[in-house]
Every structure is written in C-alpha cells, then in structure tokens.
Amino acid sequence: MAMHRRKVLKGIAASGASLAVLKAPYVHAQGAPFKLGLLTVKTGPLAQGGIQMEQGVQIYLKEKNNTFAGRKVEFFSADTGGNPAGAKTKVQELVERDKVDVILGPLAAFELLAISDYFAQAKTPLMSLAAAEDLTQRKPNPYFLRASATSAQAMHPMADFAAKELKLKKMITISEDFAFGHEQMGGFQQTFEDNGGRIVKKLWPPLVTPDYAPYIAQIGDCDGVCQGFAGSNPLRFMKAYAGAGLKFPVVGGETAGDDALLRSFGDEAVGLYSCCPYTLDLNTDSNKRFIAAMVKEFNVEPGFYAAGLYVNCMVVEEGLKKTGGKSDDKEAFMKALKSVTLSDTPRGPIKFDSFGNVIGDFYVRHCEKAGGKLVNKTVKTYKNVSQFWTYDEKKFLSQPVYSRDFPPLKS
C-alpha cells in the first residue's frame, strides 16, 4: 500500500506539473506565482493525519489546475516530524528560504504554540487544523485563521450529547499528554459537569506510548470513557481497550473516530461516538465532489485531516479572489481571509468570528457496521457552534485556558 501510495503521489506530481506546463500560455499569471506552504507530519503517530493533510491540498490543487484566482500556485510541503522543534525549523525554512505567501498547518497544537510568535512577527498568514485554543482566545494571533475547530469546540457538543442523550454520569478521560489532549478533555469536563456529570479520573499517556496497558489497567469504576487520541493512536487504544475486556461506552473528539481510520479499525470501534466538524455522510455538493476525487486519486475515503485542508484551500482561494489576486500586502490579504464566508464546503457552511476562529456545524456520529464495513452514522448535528459554546465570551476568556489541571478534578 505504501508503494501504491508513493506511485500515486508521483503520478499526481507529474500530472500536476504537466498540466501546469500545458496551461502556461493560457494562464494570465499575476506576475509572481502564489507560494503555498504546508507544515505537515509524515513521521510518527500523527503521520496518519499528516499524510491526509497533504492529500487534501493536492486534491484541491488538482481540481483547480494549480491556479488560485488566476495565479499559478507553487506548493512547498515540509515534514515537521510531529514535534515543536521540527515545526520551528520548518516554518523558518518556509518563510525565510522559500518565501511562502501563506502557510497551511501545522498539525498539532503544541507545534502551533511553538511557532505562533514567529509567523506573527513574519506577518505570514497561517491557517491550521491545530486546535491550540489560546491562539484565538487569550493570546490571539492576528495572522492566524482556523477553519476547523478549537480543541474544545468539538468536545463541548460531545459532552452535551454524553450527558443529555447517553445519560452518562461518571466518566474517566484519557488523552495524550500534550496541549491538544489537555484542551479537549478540559472542554469536555467543563460542559459535562455543567450538565450534571462528574469526571472521576484523568489519564495522560505520552504521545508516543508503546503500550497502553498501564493506563487501561486504571480504567474502572465509571459508566463511560472519553478519549481524545489523535493520529493513529485511536487504533491502538481501542484495540488495547477491547483486549482488556472493557465494555464502557466510549466517546471521543474529532480525531478519535476519524472517518479515514475506519478502514484500519476492527470490530472494537463499533459503538464509538465521536463529534467532528467533518463527517463522510454530509450531503453537500462539495463534499460529494471531494470524496469522489479522494477515492479516485488515493483510493482512500477522506477524514477530518484531508477535509480540513481542502476547506483551508477553499478559504485561501476565496481570500485571494477578494484581494484581486494580490498577496503582497499581508495585512490586506489577512483581512480578506478573515472576511470569507462559504456556504458549500465539505464540512458545511462556515464563517469566522472576530478572533479568526470558525463558526460552523458539528456532527455527532455513531460507529456502526453496515454491509460488512464500518461507517460513522451522524446521529445529531449541532448547528453554528462557536469556540465559546453557549458560554458568555467575556466570562470564558477570563478563566484560564483548558489544561491538564483546568478544570480541576472535583474531589
């Protein structure tokens, strides 16, 4: 499969290049090409998502013949390795050496937090899936735009669902020990406890954990588990969970039940609830087009990571159209990007709030077996969810950012 994938990627690159060459005389390029940079992860547990991110961008570029708003697009992809130090090195390369106009990515919240000051100083617009909350809350970065969700944006509705529909009362949370994990679980805890539930224990395995056994051994005395694993870790966790004979219902965030992972999951995933800003069974035109293209090019059904980047590209192109193809004036370009609203995207309608974070629909899905394979069936749609959920914005901002210890465990 790896071989097949690489051949396909090479094929895409070749076809993209040849198409670009073919169209060259016809493209009235606005002077210099538009340089698009991508910070992604191709090694480590998050690679599963990172590879998809690049695929999402490539699908969009192919659809648009490598041209945004009349300008030829030059695409630079960098592998950060899934850690903050790597992200810092690669963002410097993209900005200083390749001189990109806009950056997509990085993937992980802790990577984004490490480079936030840098790209703000460099005045390079950046659109990321990375869910680091504070970049659109307490430490807003004027050059940052997020079309996917903050870490907790998908967890507030999940907690609401868990308390009201699943009627769970005592839950244990388990997620990786890094910013994304902390913020997801914090958001879940706040809304879950506001609705009468209680979190009894919080477990934090490191991002790279060879064996989840020591953590799974600590799960018990509850009526449900909330997990926020990302990348390929959900596969390993659910396998170990089922292997230990545990039967409590499991709810998860946007990465836990990612549609793209379903083909690698076994029966242990049946019954998993997850809340995600993207779902395969969303019936919009652009989603149907997007899924068809992904299946054709890469022979995979897309998930949250690919869809997120596809939507990011849509926003970038829309922003570029608004400035008439000009990207030199970074402030103007950023302003145009922030003002984008789209009604037909693979994830539904989106618009941005004053902090640069998306307001959109979120879908709670239930994993079931249909026709011999696993599918996520949407069971509830929460419309127009903002990063603040139903909380008052000022009050929300006055409390500390969700972290390992906030909200604290009620003893």
Place this chain on the structure above:
Amino acid sequence: MNFWLLMAYSVSLGGLLFLLSSGFSLIFGLMRIPNLTHGSLFMLGAYIGATFIVWNRTNFWFAAILSAIIVAGIGAVIERFLLRFLAGKELAQVLVTLGISFMVSDLCLMIWTGDPISVNNPPGLDGATQILGFPFPTYRMAVILIAVVIAAGLWLLLDRTRLGAMIRAGVDDPQMARVVGIPVPWLFTIVFALGAGLAGFAGTVGSPILSVYNGLDQEMLPLALVVVILGGTGSLLGSLVGSFVVGVLYIFGQAKLPELAYFVLFLPMVLILALRPQGLFGRPTQ
C-alpha cells in the same frame, strides 16, 4: 489500582523484553560491544513481519520466523562486512553500530513511510481470558509462553550443544578460546546473526501489542540496554531476571509515578554500572 493486573502486564512485557534483549546480551557478552543497532533490527523485524502479515496475509507465526531469518541474514552481513574491519577496536564498533542504526531507521522510513502499521492479534489468540477474576488479553499470555519456550531453547543451545560450549568459552575468555582453536571470527558472525534474528522475531511477536512505527527503535533500545546491564552481559539467566525487573519498573513506573517513569527505569542502570558493573548475574570480566 489493580496490583495483580499491573503485575500481569509487567510479566508479559518482561517476556517481550526477554526476546528483545537475549540477543543483545549474547552479542555484548561475546563480542564485548553494546550493539546499538539492536533497536533498529527489532523495528526492521517488526516492519518485515507486518508486511508479510498485512499485505501477503501470511500466517502470523510463519511471518515471525521469516522475519527472524531475514533480519539474521542482515545481521550476518553487518557483522561480516562492517564490524569485522574493526576487530579489536570496540569503541569504533560501538560507533559503527550507532551509525548503522540511523541508516536502518531511515531506510525503514523510506520503504514503509512514517505511517504506523497496526497488526492484529493472531487468530485464536484474540480477546481476553479470565484470570484471577479479571479479563487479561490472551495474546499477552501467549507472549509469556513464547518467551519461556525461547529461553528454554537458548539454554539448551548454550548448555548442551558444541556451539553453545564454544560461545560460552568465547564469553568467558576470548583469548584462550582462540588459542584452543575455536574459530572466534565465525563465532562472532553466528552469534551476531542469532542475536539479530531474535530481535527480528521479537519485533514481529511484539507488533500486535506495540504496533509498528518509526520511533520503535528509540523506545526499545534503551529498554534492552537496561535489561542487559541489570542482568549482566552474557548471562541468559541475567537477561530473564532483568527483563522481568524492567517490565515491572516500566509498567508500575508509568502507572504510579508517571513524572519519574524514566528516572525509575534508568536509575538502577546507573547504579549498577557505578557499583556492580557486571550486573546481577554477570561475571566480573573486563
């Protein structure tokens, strides 16, 4: 938290660690070099095994043996063509194994990409069995059994065969062994290959538990080091005891003292090296 459950997990991890580190211990004991490529060979074996299992749908056990043979072959090549050049220069040999580990790691990345591979439990060993009143993954119990079988096999090899006698002689006194006519260079190649093969086998056997990903070598090598240092180089019993001690330290450390998990793991290693360098069961050589 469930003490016995954690204990059971520790024992099964210990079994896997024994498979990993027995090879390392043999190599270190006989050739006096800590083979820093060992983690990469483990990972390579896991990737090869996973490839056979997932894409060729080979039988799990057959794939494990196949990957052991392939990795053993690679080990023999490494020893014969790279380490042999530096015979006697142990420091250089250590550094070469370090360099080779970088190369193997990147080769794995090139061939299999950075996306982790998930391997299912072999059929028949899926799910959990009830022991002492709680469910425990069946496959992990199988791993303990495999470790015991391999341990017995290695003991038979070392104690009851001519090859084993030659290896033991080489471990105890390499100079005398040479004088007596034991073909030490060939012995080195065989032992290195055997160690590598064991690592490859361990990689495949461990893949349903650990899955196969690119940082696996960096995770497993230090554990093998601690096992061998604690248990004593060149001693099979040392590897066995060391594996279970490390299994307990690792699992209990992660569960009870997560902040100091690695400290708990490596401090005994430092203390042993400082106070009793031959380990618990090794013989005072050097």
Place this chain on the structure above:
Amino acid sequence: MSASRIAAGIALIVLATLPLWLTGVYYINVASQILFYAVFALGLNVLVGHAGLVSLGHAGLFGLASYACAIALQGHWDHSAAIVFALAVTLVGTAVFAFLSLRATGIGFIMITLAIGQILWGLAYRWIGLTNGDNGVSVPSRPSPFGISLVSPTNFYYATLVVFLLSVAAAAIFAQSPFGASLRGTRDQPRRMTALGYHVWMVRFYACLFSGLMSGVAGILFVYYNLFISPQTLALAASAEVILMVISGGSGTLLGPIVGAALVVIMKNVVSAYIVRWNLVLGAIFVAIVILMPEGLVPGTVRLWRKYRTATAVRDDAGLAPKVAEPKT
C-alpha cells in the same frame, strides 16, 4: 607568518563579514547554528579527544542548560540572572554526571553516560510540572547585551560569533596547557600517570566540568536562538549527532569539531531540502568515517594532503634535478 596563521586570519575575516556577503536571513541563521554547535562539539571534544572518554549523554547537559535558562526566563528573571543560573545548574549537573560516570572507563563509561542522558531526557519528557513535557518551554525574548538587541538574525550571529571565538580560544589554551597534557596522559597511560603522582580521577573530573560548562554555554545560545526548548533536544539521537560532529571532524584537534559541526548542520538544514532522507546519508557518512578515516576529516585530509605533497615533491625533484650523470660508484 605561518600558513596556518594566514588561514586563521582569512577565516576570521570571512566569519566577521559573513552577513554582508551571505544573502538570505535563512543562511545567516544556519551560520549561527554552526557556531554554537561548534562550541558544543569543542566541549565534547575535551572528553572524547583529549581524555579518551566517549560520552553518549552530552545532549543531556546541553539540554539541562537550555531548560534551566528557559524556565528561569519563564519565571520572569532577567537575562543575566537566567544565564548565570543556567551555567550554575549545568555545573552542578555535570559534577553529578562526572561523579557517577567516572567510576567506569571505556565501554562502561559510554553506557553510564547513555543512561544518564536518558534519565535527563526522561525527566524533561515526563516531569510535566517542571518542564511542560512534550509541549516544551517558550523563551519570551532574546537578551540585549550593552543595549544591542539580539532579535535580528545578524545581531544574533555576531553575538554567537563572539562567544564562539572565546570558546575556541579557551579550547586552544586548554589543549596547549599542562592540564591538557596531563589529560592526554591519563588517556594514553593512566597507570603511569598515577605512578607519576597525578590524581587521574581529579584530572578527568575537572575535564568533565570544563566540557560540561562549554556544552552549557552552547545550550544557552541554542535556547536563545530557537526561543524554545523541548525534550527532543536531549534525546539519544542528539547525543549521537554531537559525537558524529566530533568524530567526523577529528577528535583531539581544534579545527576538527568545528568542521564536523559545520558538516552536520549543513547536512541537516541545507541538504535536507534536496535529499529528503538525510538521516540515511548522515549515518552512512558516520560509518564511512569510522571505518575509513577514523581520525576524522581534518587529520585525514591533512594526512592525504601531506601524502600528495611528498608525492609531488618527489616528482619535482626528478624533473628539476640537473641532468648530470652520477659517477658510478
């Protein structure tokens, strides 16, 4: 003026005017990286080259300084206090490191230092309360010594250059000093040194402290360069990289570690854009150097150059010799 002095002078001029002729902020940054990694390599070389002790845990000391500085700065200490604190912590840490490791030599020393490096890495990785774990610690700003802000890459480069030159001077003075000679004595003939009345352990201990201090200085430069520190920096791979720098350049020489640092940093940053799998290339170079040119690139090149010179000298003689028939004796 000897050839090496002229060469040193030229190198100095080149380094001092680098930002003027090196176009692109990116490359100036790479140059800064080469300089502080060279300081790190010079520090390690004290142990590897002069004491004959190979340490696979030095990235732990490097990272210790970085973390101490970053955590102090996060606690709103001012820059000079943070730097002094970081150096103090590194010194204490190195003392503990040396105390434990010097109980062994040879392979045992490698293993202990590897283990201590792993302990330091493990603490950085899991002691979340102190180090924020995988999320790392951000450094809010760079210092402004004598009022000159180091925020711009060019200013930072010059500051690093100054520290680098001081470190090279320190390393040179050390190498030529009686202490350096006694250290090399303990490497070559520890028993004779003891017989001569040298306290071998103390000599090695002081060497460790000097080595640790230089690594700490490099670590502080690193954290100010990156404005960020994470556990990655203390991993085994990082210790292996700096060993590679020392060995590939030539352990025991002054220029060697600098050349090695330049090689590794350039491979990592510049070449990685063209060859994606540079780790493979790095490993291959490592293996090739250990087998073929174990003394390192600098001494190896000098050796080959000398061979070439004597070869051509012989040819010159044959060509220029007067065509006088030698009396047959």
